[in-house]
Amino acid sequence: MSSNLQIDKPIIELENKIEEFKKMSKESNIDLSIEIKMLSEKLSKLKKEVYENLTPWQKVGLSRASDRPTTKDYIENICSEFIELHGDRLYKDDKAIIGGIGFIDNTPVTIIGHQKGKDVKENIERNFGMPHPEGYRKALRLMKQAEKFNRPIITFIDTPGAFCGLGAEERGQGEAIAKNLFEMSGLKIPIISIVIGEGGSGGALGLGVSNKVAMLEHSIYSVISPEGLASILWKDASKASEVANIMKLTSSDLYELKVIDKIIKEPLGGAQKDIKFTSKNIKEYILEEIQYFQNKKIEDIISERYNKFRKIGYNL
Amino acid sequence: MSSNLQIDKPIIELENKIEEFKKMSKESNIDLSIEIKMLSEKLSKLKKEVYENLTPWQKVGLSRASDRPTTKDYIENICSEFIELHGDRLYKDDKAIIGGIGFIDNTPVTIIGHQKGKDVKENIERNFGMPHPEGYRKALRLMKQAEKFNRPIITFIDTPGAFCGLGAEERGQGEAIAKNLFEMSGLKIPIISIVIGEGGSGGALGLGVSNKVAMLEHSIYSVISPEGLASILWKDASKASEVANIMKLTSSDLYELKVIDKIIKEPLGGAQKDIKFTSKNIKEYILEEIQYFQNKKIEDIISERYNKFRKIGYNL
Amino acid sequence: MIKKLLNKEKEYAKVSVNKNFKNKSVDDKFWIKCTSCGSNIFKKEVEENLNICPKCNYHFKLPARERVNLLIDEGTFVEIDADLTSINILDFPEYEEKLSKYSAKSKEKEAVITGYGKINDIEVALCVMNPDFMMGSMGFIVGEKITKGIEYAIENKLPIIIVCASGGARMQEGIISLMQMAKTSQALKKLSENNLPYISILTDPTTGGVTASFAMLGDLIISEPNALIGFAGPRVIKQTIKQDLPEGFQRSEFLLDHGFVDLIVNRKDMKNKLYKILKIHGC
Amino acid sequence: MIKKLLNKEKEYAKVSVNKNFKNKSVDDKFWIKCTSCGSNIFKKEVEENLNICPKCNYHFKLPARERVNLLIDEGTFVEIDADLTSINILDFPEYEEKLSKYSAKSKEKEAVITGYGKINDIEVALCVMNPDFMMGSMGFIVGEKITKGIEYAIENKLPIIIVCASGGARMQEGIISLMQMAKTSQALKKLSENNLPYISILTDPTTGGVTASFAMLGDLIISEPNALIGFAGPRVIKQTIKQDLPEGFQRSEFLLDHGFVDLIVNRKDMKNKLYKILKIHGC
Numbered sequence A, B: 001m002s003s004n005l006q007i008d009k010p011i012i013e014l015e016n017k018i019e020e021f022k023k024m025s026k027e028s029n030i031d032l033s034i035e036i037k038m039l040s041e042k043l044s045k046l047k048k049e050v051y052e053n054l055t056p057w058q059k060v061g062l063s064r065a066s067d068r069p070t071t072k073d074y075i076e077n078i079c080s081e082f083i084e085l086h087g088d089r090l091y092k093d094d095k096a097i098i099g100g101i102g103f104i105d106n107t108p109v110t111i112i113g114h115q116k117g118k119d120v121k122e123n124i125e126r127n128f129g130m131p132h133p134e135g136y137r138k139a140l141r142l143m144k145q146a147e148k149f150n151r152p153i154i155t156f157i158d159t160p161g162a163f164c165g166l167g168a169e170e171r172g173q174g175e176a177i178a179k180n181l182f183e184m185s186g187l188k189i190p191i192i193s194i195v196i197g198e199g200g201s202g203g204a205l206g207l208g209v210s211n212k213v214a215m216l217e218h219s220i221y222s223v224i225s226p227e228g229l230a231s232i233l234w235k236d237a238s239k240a241s242e243v244a245n246i247m248k249l250t251s252s253d254l255y256e257l258k259v260i261d262k263i264i265k266e267p268l269g270g271a272q273k274d275i276k277f278t279s280k281n282i283k284e285y286i287l288e289e290i291q292y293f294q295n296k297k298i299e300d301i302i303s304e305r306y307n308k309f310r311k312i313g314y315n316l
Numbered sequence C, D: 001m002i003k004k005l006l007n008k009e010k011e012y013a014k015v016s017v018n019k020n021f022k023n024k025s026v027d028d029k030f031w032i033k034c035t036s037c038g039s040n041i042f043k044k045e046v047e048e049n050l051n052i053c054p055k056c057n058y059h060f061k062l063p064a065r066e067r068v069n070l071l072i073d074e075g076t077f078v079e080i081d082a083d084l085t086s087i088n089i090l091d092f093p094e095y096e097e098k099l100s101k102y103s104a105k106s107k108e109k110e111a112v113i114t115g116y117g118k119i120n121d122i123e124v125a126l127c128v129m130n131p132d133f134m135m136g137s138m139g140f141i142v143g144e145k146i147t148k149g150i151e152y153a154i155e156n157k158l159p160i161i162i163v164c165a166s167g168g169a170r171m172q173e174g175i176i177s178l179m180q181m182a183k184t185s186q187a188l189k190k191l192s193e194n195n196l197p198y199i200s201i202l203t204d205p206t207t208g209g210v211t212a213s214f215a216m217l218g219d220l221i222i223s224e225p226n227a228l229i230g231f232a233g234p235r236v237i238k239q240t241i242k243q244d245l246p247e248g249f250q251r252s253e254f255l256l257d258h259g260f261v262d263l264i265v266n267r268k269d270m271k272n273k274l275y276k277i278l279k280i281h282g283c
């Protein structure tokens, strides 16, 4: 699903009309400047109105949109000399999670993230960003490596969830996620996570036991998909849009619930409208947090992370 | 192959003859006591002669004999309240390596060993004691567990080698063994290994980076099987018996080469003749070594192990 | 010791097993039909047998309170945080009603009982999930009580045993429920760094967020026979792969074979096995 | 820097590639036939191309000395333990003769070159195995030199790079050869505890005891394209399973897919990639 399918519809219609007027005015040599100015102002207003008042369900759509930037896009934009590293050293290189090393400005970092595809072919290769246990084990390997060499870890979260198939169960999907939660909580380096699209349940949390968790403005993070919850509650997946409204899955809901630490601004209309702008915001956030942790003692880094999760739900 | 197929042949013939004489003497009421006494003395001599002068190739046979006691037999005889623990938490429970916890006298220990089968069915289940990567990973998991709870580790080595199949290669046989060598060398508890049958190459060493390595008298330990070496050197596996003589694979050879620390006595004719006796010797050895390490500092335990392997080959 | 326990059946094994049985055609006041072997069995006989089918060893569900009695020496169990009850953090529709209903029905305030007590005189911390309370789902209070149980073990240098039984995260608590996975797992990491043993016991069913957190983190993982254990539930998997699941898939024996369970122990032997394990761990 | 190196081809890339080619029907003084794509190529062209087929990028073997020149800044390499040579510890028949033969042929004293030098001004310890010396087999001296290389890295707080190429353990040294696996692996454990990076580079072929020890222990594992990497050799596996091996089995790309190699890097890009990795590791 492309992000401009539904939400953008009135906006695109208006944009097209303005183009038409411009063309007309040029071709027929009629002065339509007043009309064009009026329409442009209207467009501007409409954009604000639509994009700043997205419903949770519209945000679900936006967070999953096929043109929404992925982990790779942000790595390209914020990281220099990135080298992707592969494999869990046990069974497979799971392409639904990527990871590697590089610099953000002058700081060496390890970056790990769920990776969706840009088209059908890549999505099949990457299993639509739904990892098998191998993906979590690769992530853990790279995190331990980061710890050894004292590099901060950045994780990008963007998955419908961990994959639910025979092989995934056989090879211990539950164990793999559990082990990541367990081990991440003890890592002797800061971990900074950013939900950039879908934060789908345990499959998302498997990269998310971090010192700081931020969300892109229009991303979501939830224990189950709205469709999943609708079919459990009302045996009717089509009620997902209603369900989304009660789920508290938007960045502002999660900020209020003190589950996340920061909302990172997206451009009007969503991250895909201006990847550079979104990346700049992400990069600034990361650098700010890296600086925050720079002179912290290891014990404090670990205990801050512990306390963060220890008190979620308590502080409401 | 049963151990009494070739080596025992003249002995068994003599034993049978003595039985015959006894029967005859009883049934026919003839006094054959002198003859019987003479034959018994001859038997005694023959046994010593045969069993104390086994050729390396005969020892290869004995070490592989189907009635040779296995890891399980020794566990039963030296360990109380043994609880077998299963699985690598990654892919499989490999039945070619078993492991678990229990007491030797009053000391809690972790015991791990290659496990061959007693019959064809069990041998198929246990892949003739040839582990897949999962076996080594299970062993490592149990070793880390032992380290956490400060239990000495006992390993029994008895394998033709790590398995050479597609799945084993796909899932990283080399990585699994390498990781064990690497991790074992850092474990903060003493490790005591006993080669009880075949010590086959890397597949054996994968359980053998230990503080102390002992061998049962008639067991072997080598970089390759005699058959394998014969076919590499002379493209003729049938020359294995000749090759065995130059390989230095017997316990006395390895003791001389300072690769092992101790030869544990077997009863005349091999461990299978008296499992209780062999087990008693093993148990005494283990307890002695456990006592040796009891009051050692962790750093010393680790550095003694390091130095042991560091100087192999150097001290000749 | 186990023998002693088994002689006390009357005190703890009188549990309702009705909900475990599908076929009600036989007079379900006295007889039940085993879901596994199909035998018609005298209900009292099952109850007096720790909810195990006397014909085929099938382990029916056991309410949490009975489990505590099964494992802990009589009179030694001290419950902690017994009064903690869930609140409707997210204002989720009809959640309070649901809580009240399960509370009334199960006579428990939440889906887990936590505390400490003795196993043949060895002191342990113990958490037992209750499959009958909202399917043993993990909300804030379940996560909180388990975390506090773990913290109690750390403070008092005790081993901890957690008996898992759960349908997964509690949907009505949304993201807060998901975060209980992180909270409990990190507490176990702390326990682990204190070198204290954690024994995880998996019972039917252990799925979802519980499997993907503390259930799979035991130093030793023990399972009852034939328990369903998985991350995704069978129905979800079936929907995903659009075909039937293989016989025995996600059952204890399957997990043992695939390396995720250390041993399978019958309910009747559980206390004795735990005792032996604790002894070996120097407890 | 790489460019500079590539311009110096004449100095280090004049290597004999004859043994890499099967088909000698074309005039093998000037022409060779690529084992991979079958093209007839001008031999000099291959030699000047770092022993890479200019048509299909097939990486032929590269002698150890050339590899050192390829990776290390000109004039900065200092070899250590150059004079260590194997002795016949086990009195193995004809071993001395074999050693002499390979020594004469390869003009090297053993199957590994060890030392230290600079990669674009970053100092590293380096061990390079020589596939031409007794098939790069690991005997006591190979294990000893690599261990000393690792110990040098530890003492001098340097990263270490080991370029693997080996048929496995050296049969003529029996159990002593096997023990080199333990010796090198434990040295790497010590290095690891000092938080120094170890980069393992796998080249064709890396098998047996080398695969089951230091080759697979890199913090990062890099492979050249299409290298054979495995524990058991293909012939042994074929004998075991009694069927042909799948296309591409045990090749670099296969290992990447199965999770055992971090990245595959062309020979020409290797130095630059190492440089980047070292920089990220703060070297």
Ligand SMILES: [Zn+2]
Pocket: C034, C035, C036, C037, C038, C039, C053, C054, C055, C056, C057, C058
């Ligand atoms: Zn039944």
Ligand SMILES: [Zn+2]
Pocket: D034, D035, D036, D037, D038, D039, D053, D054, D055, D056, D057, D058
């Ligand atoms: Zn070619």
